Amino acid sequence: MTPRILSPLVLGLLLIFLIGPFFIIIAASLSAGDTLAFPPQGLSLRWVFKVFTIDSFRDSFAMSMLLAVGGTLAALVLGIPAAYALSRYKLPGAETIRTIVSLPIIVPGIIVGLALLRYLVVPFGFNITLALFFAHTALVLPYAVRVVSASLNNLRSDIEEAAVLLGSSRAGAFFRVVMPNIRGGILAAFILGFVTSFNQVPVSLFLSGPGVRTLPIDMLGYMETTYDPSIAALSALLAFLSIGIVFLAERFLGFSRYV
């Protein structure tokens, strides 16, 4: 086979491998039967409706949303000034700072989770929700710094000096002429961070306790006890939510420019 035929073939197989399970899940979620199965036994939407009646999913969904939104916002509050400092000033040890900021995505989540549990939660009785919040903030921070840095690097720094010479303070120049021009990058960082946090499993696994669970952890737990198609229905709903967000972001922001 020539490479010309080979590469579309490999690409096709890869796509089937990546997207195939997604269609299986959708099919399974539309099953009328009582157990998770493929092909589905009959067609119905009963499991899709069932999802909304399970209390623990509602609570863990709220927790996941809280962590994803709160953690990402916190990461941006820390990350935007960091990205600004890294891109505008010649800092001693800038490379080291960049590496440290990236560590949470390099170190396996399971280690981060274990470390937080063993050295923060267990010895100090640290509030689990707070530990989860800090963990998610740290996990999202690398994305916040990288994506915001990318848009800062595309922005001329002399516009800040121009603003200062027209009477603005340094801080004022940041809010008046820098922020509006990196808005797209900040929003992209937010979406990327949100999705990262929302899908986080390994770290959250260690930091779950009675009444404190994120949605993916709750789903794992649910599957261990109840093997019905509602889990497939919930998975499909979440997938469509993600697709919707990314689609809107691409449509209105040109998301792919930043990631």
Add this chain to the structure above:
Amino acid sequence: MSDTYLQLDKLTLAYGDTVAVKDLDLSIKKGELVALLGPSGCGKTTTMRSIAGLLNPASGRITLDGADITRVSANKRNVGLVFQSYALFPHLTVYENVAFGLRLKGVSGQDLDAKVSASIKSVGLASFASRKPGELSGGQQQRVALARSMVMEPKVLLLDEPLSNLDARLRLEMRAELQRVQKETGVTMIFVTHDQIEALALADRIVVMLNGGIEQIGTPEEIYNKPVSAFVADFVGFENVFALENGKLATSNSLVELSAPVPQAVKGLAWRPRMVILGSGPFQGTVRGTSFAGNVREYLLDTPLGPIKAEVDAGEPSHAIGSTLSFDLPLGAAAPLSRYR
């Protein structure tokens, strides 16, 4: 000078440990159009940034309109700066770019609109008011930058290489534009350039800078005709520059007697290619290269004095490469240099 408007006193500017400008003294009168001219790294841009307040001097003093502004922050100096890259705010329209400074000053309503509209109109961009900078050409962007600075009625307008990013035709337009602005508003203007032709064409006075210091200050005529140092001479086209030692012309391998004595203070002599007389004279040279440049023909001669550049009318009989001819460096035409280095 009694009517000094902007005064730099023993100004020393540094980036970390690197001194960019050392003990600079400069007085500029109100309404003057001054060029800071020099090669890159001479400290001209650094000097301009310190006047704007974007760089704090290591030592020295800056006085503007009778007030010491050395420690006044950039946003309170009312000094305008047109950046080389224009530095327009990409997210704002032309109108909002020009209105930016006035809004910060608290100007609003009809007053704001009148000033902004007049300013945009004066640079000929009235129909572009609602465009974003990205939709404008380089020349238009520069005029927006000019309007944005001028609408603030600055005490001094600084321009960083205002003509270097423009093509030949726009350059001419921009030159006329700057002269119009100066004439209409009487604003004191300082522009930085590495191009002696721009400086000569536009400035009332030229400050030639080299290695963080001032080499010569003078009118364009003075700089062009009476350079004081070897550097300035070479910069304005005296391409045959010689040092003098004991009243003799110092060449690479010997000292050559002059036809008449020169004053002790003269440390060097310089001739433009145009001043070299070909065909007669006490010196001999071999033509190494020749090129035709429209109305003139240029020659490069190998001579005992070193390489000599000469230029004659294209109508004169031409000399082939390799031919030997006599030539003269007339003492009366030479520019006497008080410094040679």
